[in-house]
Amino acid sequence: MWLVVWVFTVVMLGGTVPAPLYPFYVQSLDLSELQVTVVFAAYAVGTLTALLLGGGLSDRVGRRPVLALAVSVAVLSTVVFLLAPTLPGLLLARVLSGLSVGLTTGTATAAIAELHPDRRTATTLATVANMGGLGLGPVVSGLVAQHLPDPTVGPYLVFLVLLLPVLALGLVPETRPRTGSLRSAVRPQRLAVPRATRARFAAAAVGGFAAFSVLGLFTALTSSFLGQELGDPGPQLVGLSISVMFAAAVACQLLVQRWDLDRAALVGAVLLPTGTALVVAALGVGSLPLFLLAAVVGGSGVGFSFQSAVARVGGLASAEERAAVTSSFFVVAYLGITVPVVGVGEIATRTSLTVAAAALAVLVLVLSALAALLTRRHPTPA
16 A cells, blocks of 8 residues: 555655746746646646546556556656657646546556545545645756756656656556446546535635636746746746645545534635735735745635635535546646646736736635625535
8 A cells, every 4th residue: 555655655755846847947047937837737737637637547447556556657758858858748748647547547546545544534645645746746846956956857857766666556456346347437527516506516626716727826836936026936946836735635535524614714714815925925025934925825825715615526426426626626727737727827927926926815705705706605414
């Protein structure tokens, strides 16, 4: 089981390795803010593809084969990053990275639940591996890029080394025997929400969209925000700043498991717009401590909002409909990490980062208010 946790963590780590490296790509490729955000958002294209085409893949061909496939795609993504450091290469590498993460998330979560005897502990392990891996990526990448030569090479080589234990994946017990071939098992995932639960689904989905918008804001543009105020903050500081948000998100996700879900959603709906407002204030006064506070508050909002949304969506449908409902939720959530973030990049290119952050702050405020209103009007049944 621990090997599955390791693979889960490292693949998620790979999804955020490029985050502190964007300033190097901006310098070498003369990328605009819009292009940076498009490169970042390409990740969601791969993740959505994995969710829509391979959502139930491991149920049909087994957990180990899909984990092995996910790691292979992660390796291919890394090779593209190393050999094709161009704008098309970055876009392709990010799509492949998202594909590997999308294949891993559901498969590893299911495998851990099946391998561990205690369901709550299994959920905790999966939560920490998921968001914790995403948080470790910028830290590892930033440290390596700061202190070793070739900042756009070393982090990817370290990632490949961290993947080496996957060679022992064959020792992990298979918990889901194969019931079909890989080709026949790849099929589009149906998207559906039962009519009777659509209001509660909307409450969770709007909260998830807002949470992922804030997640995308910090992950895609922290390097630009810090660069504007500090000149050249260095990849180590950029990586640590991004990881602060993920650490806060992990802590709050773990708290949600012991909270009332609607209460957690309402707390998240307060923290998300507060965090984005603090980002705008930090940019206005040029304060790094205020920006880090914004990361903590915003990350906490992400943790409360997203974890409560996932839990509420999981209880909206029967076992037969759960995959379709959950996939519908994640499609909405990942649109939150693409459309608003690309919009922020476009506004930042045409005006300034402060104006762009303010525009997203207004959007997050409106979405959070709507999520809170829907949650109060359509509470989760006791």
